[in-house]
Amino acid sequence: MSKNLAFEEPVVQLREKIDELKTIATEADVDMTSEIEKLETRLSQLEQSIYANMKPWDRVQVARHPERPTTLQYIEAMCENFIELHGDRTFGDDAAILGGIALFEEQPVTIVGHQRGKSTKENIRRNFGMPHPEGYRKALRLMKQAEKFKRPIICFIDTKGAYPGKAAEERGPSEAIARTLSEMAILTVPVISIVIGEGGSGGAIALGVANRVFMLENSTYSVISPEGAASILWRDGSLGKQAAEAMRITAPDLKELDVIDGIIPEITGGAHRNVAKQASYIKECISVTLKALNSLNGEQLIEDRYEKFRKIGQYTEV
Amino acid sequence: MAIRSLFSKKKEDGQEKGFPEGLITKCPECRHIQLTKELEKNHKVCTKCDHHFKMTAQERVTYFLDEGSFVSMDDHLQTSNPLNFPDYVEKISVAKQQTGLSEAVLTGLGTLDGEEIVVAIMDSHFRMGSMGSVVGEKITRAVEKAIELRVPVIIFSASGGARMQEGILSLMQMVKTSVELKRHSEEGLLFISIMTHPTYGGVSASFASVGDINIAEPQALIGFAGRRVIEQTLREKLPNDFQKSEFLLAHGQLDAIFHRKDLRNQVAMLVKMHTKGGVQHV
């Protein structure tokens, strides 16, 4: 997969042309300022029109970009003194889910998130961010620990889904996910979940029972991957693009469906273009949200979370 | 949460050609041919090999609850088409006609050997028992009713997972149902989850797995990911008993497997043991 995505190719080409012109201008020592300015204006218009009109499938590509920032990158950019804590105390330590304690604006918080790798080697170690049951059990253990010490919990969602494997099934992924859902319901501390990449299915929602749920502008959150949906619904996995549209999986879709509380804007062209700046947008969102949630006591937080999910669903009563 | 791969290629209804329709049934497991009437008398369990045929929600009501005690709830909740998904409305109306149900779960009040309970019974004949907004809402309302009446909840699961055509709204029903059951649990009330063939995906990974007691019928396929999805991922053959109830029991994921001839009595006994209450400290 190249670093540039198909839909943004015109922008890339124009940018290259401008760079080329600048080089020529310098080397030949001729004044091409007005030509360059003209092209730069065109570039910004082109960027506007391309990035402001991203189709669902374009967003899927950005969400899956190999350079897309991971949970750990955001933690490092946002927090001080992150200390990772490992293991579910029963079976093992799942590297596809990362958790620990950090200082967020001087406030101790527990952070839990899916963790992809950036290199092939790290991806193999982290199972491409697809957790086994012990990953969810670790996540829940750390959330309970946070509750005991009255720390707010921040969850980052970034997975294609829980891993579909033989060993996983032997250890009860269903129970691990279901238990996390129902226990998160009664946490007496604030919980914020943010979808930063792909939010795939049950494996994603297990970190999503929060008081506030946000999505990055180009992230996706869905019951199944577009390709999976296409292969089940139309028996053709290559119809992912069509499924991405039909399934309504983008941040604007979910906001419209009242499933999420807000959208965190992304750097033009995607979060990977400026991790530090993207992290500052996320930090701002968490900071404001925590301040609002900190005024609620444990009982109110449980009630708030309950009300949020109780009303999701569309049907008619006749 | 692949639905398609969960359902065996074997002909489930087992109707044989050349005989008056419905008179005899062939077991898909052992090929034994038996009178349908005999099979029904045996609670749809093969008289030769013990294969548990799928039951419709109505058949479960008749089999499980005290005669005439069932009062259905929330049948007025109707599926809409929140994502404007092509053909969805038509598919739902076909399923309604085929099953006589309003959606893939039947919920209501009833008594089990005299004990008042709330039941939710899923029916895999309705869109493979998939869970969309109405299924999630009906189960949630049923649990709310149980909290109000302070009675146990018993859920029979039979589902391929979340309903694709309602997208993220289906996924969110996992949370809604699990959270409501947690409320029920916090009230000190009993939830018995009975998993029947098949129980997968978003149903298995939500309410079906958080029973105080998790029970399954023999040989039921129960899992998170479908067998075919796993085989494609691993490129290896899975053992024959993979994801069967006996496999889950062996891996510590079930409290018990009850044969259908015992299920009703055993569950009734469990309910009585709970409604009797615990030790009274003085």
Ligand SMILES: [Zn+2]
């Ligand atoms: Zn048989």
